[in-house]
Amino acid sequence: xxxxxxxxxxxxxxxxxxxxxxxxxxxxxxxxxxxxxxxxxxxxxxxxxxxxxxxxxxxxxxxxxxxxxxxxxxxxxxxxxxxxxxxxxxxxxxxxxxxxxxxxxxxxxxxxxxxxxxxxxxxxxxxxxxxxxxxxxxxxxxxxxxxxxxxxxxxxxxxxxxxxxxxxxxxxxxxxxxxxxxxxxxxxxxxxxxxxxxxxxxxxxxxxxxxxxxxxxxxxxxxx
Amino acid sequence: xxxxxxxxxxxxxxxxxxxxxxxxxxxxxxxxxxxxxxxxxxxxxxxxxxxxxxxxxxxxxxxxxxxxxxxxxxxxxxxxxxxxxxxxxxxxxxxxxxxxxxxxxxxxxxxxxxxxxxxxxxxxxxxxxxxxxxxxxxxxxxxxxxxxxxxxxxxxxxxxxxxxxxxxxxxxxxxxxxxxxxxxxxxxxxxxxxxxxxxxxxxxxxxxxxxxxxxxxxxxxxxx
DNA sequence: CTTGACACAGAACAGGCGTTCGAGTATCAT
DNA sequence: ATGATACTCGAACGCCTGTTCTGTGTCAAG
Numbered sequence: 208x209x210x211x212x213x214x215x216x217x218x219x220x221x222x223x224x225x226x227x228x229x230x231x232x233x234x235x236x237x238x239x240x241x242x243x244x245x246x247x248x249x250x251x252x253x254x255x256x257x258x259x260x261x262x263x264x265x266x267x268x269x270x271x272x273x274x275x276x277x278x279x280x281x282x283x284x285x286x287x288x289x290x291x292x293x294x295x296x297x298x299x300x301x302x303x304x305x306x307x308x309x310x311x312x313x314x315x316x317x318x319x320x321x322x323x324x325x326x327x328x329x330x331x332x333x334x335x336x337x338x339x340x341x342x343x344x345x346x347x348x349x350x351x352x353x354x355x356x357x358x359x360x361x362x363x364x365x366x367x368x369x370x371x372x373x374x375x376x377x378x379x380x381x382x383x384x385x386x387x388x389x390x391x392x393x394x395x396x397x398x399x400x401x402x403x404x405x406x407x408x409x410x411x412x413x414x415x416x417x418x419x420x421x422x423x424x425x426x427x428x429x430x431x
Numbered sequence: 432x433x434x435x436x437x438x439x440x441x442x443x444x445x446x447x448x449x450x451x452x453x454x455x456x457x458x459x460x461x462x463x464x465x466x467x468x469x470x471x472x473x474x475x476x477x478x479x480x481x482x483x484x485x486x487x488x489x490x491x492x493x494x495x496x497x498x499x500x501x502x503x504x505x506x507x508x509x510x511x512x513x514x515x516x517x518x519x520x521x522x523x524x525x526x527x528x529x530x531x532x533x534x535x536x537x538x539x540x541x542x543x544x545x546x547x548x549x550x551x552x553x554x555x556x557x558x559x560x561x562x563x564x565x566x567x568x569x570x571x572x573x574x575x576x577x578x579x580x581x582x583x584x585x586x587x588x589x590x591x592x593x594x595x596x597x598x599x600x601x602x603x604x605x606x607x608x609x610x611x612x613x614x615x616x617x618x619x620x621x622x623x624x625x626x627x628x629x630x631x632x633x634x635x636x637x638x639x640x641x642x643x644x645x646x647x648x649x650x651x652x653x654x655x
Numbered sequence: 656c657t658t659g660a661c662a663c664a665g666a667a668c669a670g671g672c673g674t675t676c677g678a679g680t681a682t683c684a685t
Numbered sequence: 686a687t688g689a690t691a692c693t694c695g696a697a698c699g700c701c702t703g704t705t706c707t708g709t710g711t712c713a714a715g
Contacts, residue, residue, distance in 0.1 A: 220692095250693085250694095251693085251694065251695080252693065252694045252695060252696090253695095254693085254694075254695085254696095255692075255693055255694070258692075258693085274700080274701085275701085276701065276702070
């Protein structure tokens, strides 16, 4: 018979404690005490909390300042309440489909992440399901997006008029970033660059909206 | 005779405490205790520290969670050690000169600021003298920069080949963002959009480099 | 001079809080 | 059965820490 508990090194109890520390930190601006953790997680003894805390520390999930009140903090994720941590799921380029988030990527696995200040986030885009892609190639210059840029988008299947979306045109084998407009019996995909002409997609053609672009970040290291 | 102490509501003692809290927080990842503050600021009594903390709280400089260990935190600036706070000095547009930072804008005055995660900063661009401008108009689409974009730049007067700079051509009354190249007896200003042609500036023409572009941020709220 | 606000010290109190220890209870491999 | 491992509990110890109270010296205003 298999052991149910400790199935993969991080039990339900561990996760609950981790979540609580994050929530508490975000709400109170300071870490919880051992007893507060115990109360929330329905652990009646401080020694048990300490027991789990020790394990979490060994696994590298938290850091502790021994002997110091509320000296617990998360290590990895560490969304310091003012930051958004967005996973970079891959690259986006004209000729390839878009990597979309797995169903349960709440606890995104390792890979690259980027931090974005809350204050930069447009319109409370606080849905934690945002993800990022790095643009490869210069095929999206009509969207004012350059090679190497990072675009942050929200996974959606539908769009309202005027929103910038990442779409996959399976007929044309093409991924593109455009402003989306639904017209009588076609879709108009308008480039961000106003000097360029829109493309039209008949409604009979397949058009998969993969996400709505929320932000574009360009880091300029050097060039050419 | 004037009172020297308490000259403007924030004495030297207050400032020292504020600085210490910031330093301590940055180094230890958690706030200091009253006694630790006292020790550093050479205050022998916890009640005196408490005395100052109360004042700082009234003035809105800190927040306190009463009865809770280490329940002190800074309110205003709060650059959480993982953030860069960059002042937005104004707008940049084709027909106008660039607002450049005042000589001593270390303590930038109120105005708008944006937060950028440290981890997004290219190549340890940690010189705290970065500043930001908001792009107005669509005149810089050849630099892949759109209306409303925010560009972050470092104030420099000279540039190396291949760097993207903001230049002011006083003869032409024009501000522009281009990749900078020095050639035999002229400057080549190369648009970021590879489909567009460079412009050339003779070395006899005045060309003022105002800053090197470090990052471009585009928030897409809605459009058109 | 008296008064009172202000800055500070010191001590003591009462919880808060991390730590440690002894002991009990499952589950599983041998 | 037996022992090992994982997990849980409760209590006690002792330092940590915020709070509060009393007292002292300074300085400006009345």
